[in-house]
Amino acid sequence: MLRKFSNSRTLEDNIKLGALTAFSGGMVNVASLLIFFSFSSNVTGHYAILASEIVKGNLYQTGIVFAWIFLFFFGSFLSNLIVIHLSKTNAYLAHSLPLILEIICLMSVGVYGQFLYMETLFETEIMLGIMLFAMGLQNGLTASISNFAVKTTHLTGTTTDLGILFSMFTKKEYRENKELKGKAKLLSVIASAYLGGAIIAGFLYFHSGFQVFYIVSIFLTIVISYDLYKIRFSRYLAFKRKNNSIKVNTNKANLKPSINLNSFTQNKQKHMQEETV
């Protein structure tokens, strides 16, 4: 899911990554809506709110909403910064580091919310900011490593693309196009996973409150661990293969025709001299 980059990724890689991250994105968004009365993954609404707060002249709220949008932007910025600067050194680390940061953010919201939250507006604003930053990290990562094919924190683009694709499928030539079918499958999985995550978070919130963020973190840990397991497993297999193989002497005889030819010539000359004598 995380090891491969851009065009080397398969549809299956993108589906796995999209499903798990969209699921967690949906969970986070609904949890923040239920707890803090504000969305944390879809920024389009925040732009509309920013405009309305500017019109109303509410400077405080304008500042807050602007800060939230900036944090989402900064999350995406940082995520891609890590990917493009660390990919050459260690692709897995570069791709998993943004998710590790996201887990830290969500866990800190969960722990703070469960044990320390006094329900003040300041705390709410800070925690929402952290969640928007975390969602920016996630969206930046998935979009970056999948060549913009996977975006999992909001569904405006996904729904638009699905609408376009399904209208294209009214023509046979597009219906038989494997690439388009794959894209439709990927987008449908993302939309379903997001919705599924949102519904489950809704139910979980009423039972477990802030602990819902621990569950999201578990999902993200699965994403990271899956690839780590794959890397270790493939290394183990390679090691096993090396140990179990039958040793074959592959050393080729070091034939040096030039030397041999020379020695042959020398021998021949020597032989001729002897005969002459």
Next chain:
Amino acid sequence: MKIITTYTTVFLVIVATIITLMSFSQSPEKKIIGQWNELSWEYERVNKVGDTNNKEITDDVKKIIGQHLLIHEAETWQFLSNGKLLLKAGSTERLVDWKIKGRGNILQLKYDDNVIENYNLTELGSNTMILNFDSEIQARGIAKLTFEKS
């Protein structure tokens, strides 16, 4: 090096803008503290059949609202800085907890029996406060309460 300086400068300018914007205005949590008197109670969404300008509530709407709201009998709301709200209706008084959520646009009231009511804090000026019922997050409520600070 130049690019790092440029990026750092831009980010610092953005952060400074946010801090400046916020410092020019008071947090809704501080703004709301004080005594507010109820001025009017009208409905923005009516159970309309024909007359869209009629803001008088129908029995159906009254019934629905009555199921969900408990505090609308109060005439004076006194927000205290310790997170308590004193609701006064004539000689009767009731103390509830208040919180502000979202970006300062949701007023949440909690009763002793764990009943929670959410209001859209549509406007919070130095003298006027407007609350909307029914906390649909991205839509205005069906009823509007206007208060004046005393």
